[in-house]
Amino acid sequence: MEGSSRGSSNLEMYLPNYKLGKTLGIGSFGKVKIAEHALTGHKVAIKILNRRKIRNMDMEEKVRREIKILRLFMHPHIIRLYEVIETPSDIFVVMEYVKSGELFDYIVEKGRLLEDEARCFFQQIISGVEYCHRNMVVHRDLKPENLLLDSKCNVKIADFGLSNVMRDGHFLKTSCGSPNYAAPEVISGKLYAGPEVDVWSCGVILYALLCGSLPFDDENIPNLFKKIKGGIYTLPSHLSSGARDLIPRMLVVDPMKRMTIPEIRQHLWFQEKLPRYLAVPPPDTVQQAKKIDEEILQEVIKTGFERNQLVESLRTRIQNEGTVAYYLMLDNRCRISNGYLGAEFQEAKENMQRFITNDHPVSTVRHRMPAFIDQGSASRSQFPVERKWALGLQSRAHPREIMTEVLKALQELDVGWKKIGHYNMKCRWLPCLTRNIDSSTNNHGNHIFQDAIENDGISSRSPQNVVKFEVQLYKTREDKYLLDLQRVQGPHLLFLDLCADFLAQLRVL
Incomplete structure (x- = not known):
């Protein structure tokens, strides 16, 4: 009990701006706690990563990569990172709190989804993936377990530990991700540019949403790989003609003939009931950072921050108490309307x-x-x-x-x-x-x-x-x-x- 108390007081010392709550989960090299931001009152999730365990498991690069990528991103369907606090023993990653769990559990609980509901999820996923690709990042591990749901059942793409940055003229070769969702060229160890492997994974996810099962599944890994490389799967008869047309275009074995994100966007099944804020291209991160909301800015200034310094920190993407408060307020307001700046009616x-x-x-x-x-x-x-x-x-x-x-x-x-x-x-x-x-x-x-x-x-x-x-x-x-x-x-x-x-x-x- 004494050790536990000492550990708790150490956390409070390193995290003075947060009121720590219960533990949400425990992983291989850390735990996740819910917390309340003292200044704004908004809930966050704090990953507490133990440096020694990360080193022992050779996961330093994975952790650094995810932090680097999430620092860059500002999108309503990608999990948000607010700040990173480092100590000699731990790394504290303060992130958006997503309370409704994984899309995987949602599918398991409900079975196959109605097409309108599946389409809503899929539209959000494609918007988030398109944003990643525009920022030269390929996720490489898209699956329902890495798609979280907020309190209003909006998708949040998470776990960028296997992501990589694309460079013009360069190809990737690393075989990574979950076999059931991995593209043929990935499990074959062939070169790939990046976006096409995420499209394949999105096709598998769409199949899972609409069918409640996976297109490629086998307990025997060699047999599973044979099915994936051959593109061997069946489409249930209950699917609509639009879905029956879209899925096979995404699950094309030849990556050169596989559908692209812009082509998915143009597909009639995808465009049906498409919300306005998702109908426009995702905004550029740099441009978003320049858009400073005056009302939120004034709210933060009222709590004791100096205007010019706060504006400069926001424009240069500097992490400090003022910018963390600003983005927490902004995200909790925008979360209600489910859109990003400059791309929705209100x-x-x-x-x-x-x-x-x-x-x-x-x-x-x-x-x-x-x-x-x-x-x-x-x-x-x-x-x-x-x-x-x-x-x-x-x-x-x-x-x-x-x-x-x-x-x-x-x-x-x-x-x-x-x-x-x-x-x-x-x-x-x-x-x-x-x-x-x-x-x-x-x-x-x-x-x-x-x-x-x-x-x-x-x-x-x-x-x-x-x-x-x-x-x-x-x-x-x-x-x-x-x-x-x-x-x-x-x-x-x-x-x-x-x-x-x-x-x-x-x-x-």
Whole structure:
């Protein structure tokens, strides 16, 4: 008892910002405890890894790799790492708390899932895997045991210990992962680029979701490998035609002919009832880090942190007490709406409603629920979906025509912009600016910000009135185009005023 008490007090000494709770699990070289972040009150899971055991089991590289990768990632369907605290004897990894266990247990308990439910899981998995690949990371051990479920049954991809970083022109050869989910080229020891092996694993996972069993299974390992290398499996008759078409395209033995993530995204079965926030490409990590939520920032500042230092730490991805508090607050708010920054209609706890107008801009906006956001939400009782609103407009005009009018309207309103895609712009508006400040346009089609506005000097000119927002054009299922305006920073009422003026400026559509 005395030793236990001493160990507990050592933990508290090394983890002063957390109130430790019960042990969630014990592994080969450590344990996982639930804890509460003292400043924000949000729950986290803390992995306590014993350095000596890690060294004895030759797992140092695995642990370092997972930490390095998870430090980089910010995605709603990838487990989040908040901070790493190292001591001479232990490594404390503070991570997102995911309370509902593994997808594996969920499948075992329920058997095969209905297609709508399986599709919802699969869409989230593909979004997370696509994000990994965009950041040049291949997971290599995707399986239901490494897919965790949060309290709302949202998938969180975990266990990046076998992951590796892809480099252009280089191939991987390591045979790793679980045999049942491993691609033929992996178990054969052949060279592989990376993404194609994750696609194969996703195909096996989709089969498991829809069938409640594995496509390749045999107690005899040589027989199992023979089935995998030959692509020998059967498709149950209960599968829909869409699923029967998708799975075999993912489980193609020849990796050169295997479906890619972009092709999976385009498949009709995948696109059915696809939530809006998953319909857009996952954001770049660096760009996400630059998007600082003003409301969350103010909440953290209220707890005693200095604004400029906190902003700089967030932009440079420095781990400290302030950034940990910021991301815990941000994630616990965004978790409700299940989306990532810049890619959904509404951040969950914004009290200001956003609206969608009809097919033409009007000065008074009207409430209307866009059916294409998530047509299947009513049928998925296990997956509560927040109904969302947007501020913007819908149009059947050609995208180029829409964007031309958007740029004209922004220029009329003295809004500076920077293109980050053909149909996506970052915008900044300072109400006190006069038109001659933003009069020039560069050869990239960006409306130039004056230097004083681009740098931190803007803080001396009423920073509380600066409105930053993004404009994004999306194609909807009704062959219309949705122009979505999303506030990034600035007062709600000023943003709404600007949006009303913006809609009034649009002369066509």
